[in-house]
Amino acid sequence: MDIDAFTDLALRIIAGEADVDDRRAFEAEMAADPARREEFAGLQMTHRLLGVALPMTEAARATGPELPAYRINELRTAVRQHFGPAASRAGKSRSPFLVLRWIFAGGAAAVIGAIMVMILFSDSTVEIGLYRTDLMRGNNAALTPESVPAAKIVAFDADAPFDQWQTRPLAWYQRAKIWVDNEHDLLHIIRREQNGQITVLTQPLAESDEAQRQQIEQAVNGL
Amino acid sequence: MNTDREFLEALRRGDDAAWEEAFRLLYPAAFAAARHPLAALTPAEAEDIAIEALTLLLPKIREIADFDELRPLVITIASRKAISEKRRQLAEKRGGGDVSSLEAMRENESLRFEPAEQIMSRLNAGDLRELRHLLDKALAGLEPRNASLLRDFLLNQLPYKELAQKYQMPAGSIGVNLSRSLGKIRIHLTANQKLWKELNAFLR
Numbered sequence: 257m258d259i260d261a262f263t264d265l266a267l268r269i270i271a272g273e274a275d276v277d278d279r280r281a282f283e284a285e286m287a288a289d290p291a292r293r294e295e296f297a298g299l300q301m302t303h304r305l306l307g308v309a310l311p312m313t314e315a316a317r318a319t320g321p322e323l324p325a326y327r328i329n330e331l332r333t334a335v336r337q338h339f340g341p342a343a344s345r346a347g348k349s350r351s352p353f354l355v356l357r358w359i360f361a362g363g364a365a366a367v368i369g370a371i372m373v374m375i376l377f378s379d380s381t382v383e384i385g386l387y388r389t390d391l392m393r394g395n396n397a398a399l400t401p402e403s404v405p406a407a408k409i410v411a412f413d414a415d416a417p418f419d420q421w422q423t424r425p426l427a428w429y430q431r432a433k434i435w436v437d438n439e440h441d442l443l444h445i446i447r448r449e450q451n452g453q454i455t456v457l458t459q460p461l462a463e464s465d466e467a468q469r470q471q472i473e474q475a476v477n478g479l
Numbered sequence: 480m481n482t483d484r485e486f487l488e489a490l491r492r493g494d495d496a497a498w499e500e501a502f503r504l505l506y507p508a509a510f511a512a513a514r515h516p517l518a519a520l521t522p523a524e525a526e527d528i529a530i531e532a533l534t535l536l537l538p539k540i541r542e543i544a545d546f547d548e549l550r551p552l553v554i555t556i557a558s559r560k561a562i563s564e565k566r567r568q569l570a571e572k573r574g575g576g577d578v579s580s581l582e583a584m585r586e587n588e589s590l591r592f593e594p595a596e597q598i599m600s601r602l603n604a605g606d607l608r609e610l611r612h613l614l615d616k617a618l619a620g621l622e623p624r625n626a627s628l629l630r631d632f633l634l635n636q637l638p639y640k641e642l643a644q645k646y647q648m649p650a651g652s653i654g655v656n657l658s659r660s661l662g663k664i665r666i667h668l669t670a671n672q673k674l675w676k677e678l679n680a681f682l683r
Binding site: 260263264265266267268271273298299301302303304305306307308309310311312313314315316318319320321322323324327328330331332334335336338339340423 | 512554
């Protein structure tokens with residue numbers, strides 16, 4: 257058997273294309289000539305390596321498909337969970353010189369006034385974001401303003417405004433905001449600590465509607 | 480973002496818009512890697528794997544010096560995850576007692592996946608770049624028709640019969656063509672002795 261015939265046979269064995277006669281011929285050839293073993297091992301190695309690596313190197317050239325739009329929120333949530341809320345991240349890049357320039361330009365009085373207002377009203381609001389449909393449940397599990405008097409319920413009818421509300425940094429007057437992520441069964445709590453630092457807490461969501469309501473009430477009371 | 484450096488800085492800061500852009504840029508590679516022929520996942524399964532691989536880049540952002548390093552990284556993560564997912568599915572099938580078909584029994588051979596997993600966990604971004612360079616060079620050295628034949632055999636896993644039809648070639652010539660192409664590629668790969676030896680160690 258010449259080398260072409262042997263490598264053809266060997267590749268059929270490797271690729272699972274060999275029939276019984278091929279296998280018999282292959283075994284006979286391998287037994288008859290020890291050099292064939294080396295040939296076969298080399299071919300098998302190259303085939304295996306290419307089988308693993310070629311799809312990976314080709315993947316680097318892929319131009320499609322596009323990221324599905326319905327998966328973007330999931331990725332945004334992952335970014336927020338990893339890096340913390342947008343407010344604390346944005347704050348790091350703000351130049352202190354801009355603030356100083358503004359104060360020296362005559363805005364000091366306005367700043368002092370604003371600070372007074374902030375002292376009086378800041379850190380006071382806890383918002384709970386919900387879909388309006390969650391407020392209309394027929395059973396007694398629905399969250400009501402009475403069950404969380406310390407918080408303000410913000411109801412949404414569509415994904416987009418709810419997403420915007422979630423991604424918006426905590427406003428100066430907000431102490432915390434809470435929302436349920438039904439897609440991942442998580443409860444998200446973004447809160448401002450006493451030292452002003454913003455922290456993000458994520459809890460596994462309780463299973464039943466009733467338990468979820470209690471979980472939210474406890475989260476509000478714990479703030 | 481004006482420059483790559485600013486883009487990378489924004490990613491390190493956790494800038495939402497920058498990450499969204501990065502995810503859009505990297506998703507095609509992640510998805511293609513998740514559709515690795517050895518794993519043979521469905522498009523929906525591959526999409527889940529690709530998304531998971533993208534989120535696993537978040538903690539890596541401080542370890543890289545250039546955005547382009549994320550691409551090979553997401554490819555190795557997605558490929559590895561895809562193989563693991565396939566193994567999990569097969570284990571589940573075994574657990575469910577569904578070993579009736581010969582095909583299922585053949586697929587259950589974990590030996591089929593272990594070398595691939597070993598290589599995937601071993602390949603770093605630099606290795607993958609080097610491999611890509613070597614394979615590009617090797618494939619460019621083949622007749623375009625033979626390179627395409629080899630791609631269809633390895634990437635699309637077409638059987639000889641379909642290859643013979645597609646390339647209007649006698650079925651008996653397919654194996655000869657493929658084995659000659661593999662032989663030429665092997666010569667290129669062995670040019671990087673260090674990488675070749677390392678990879679072979681996992682394939683033996």
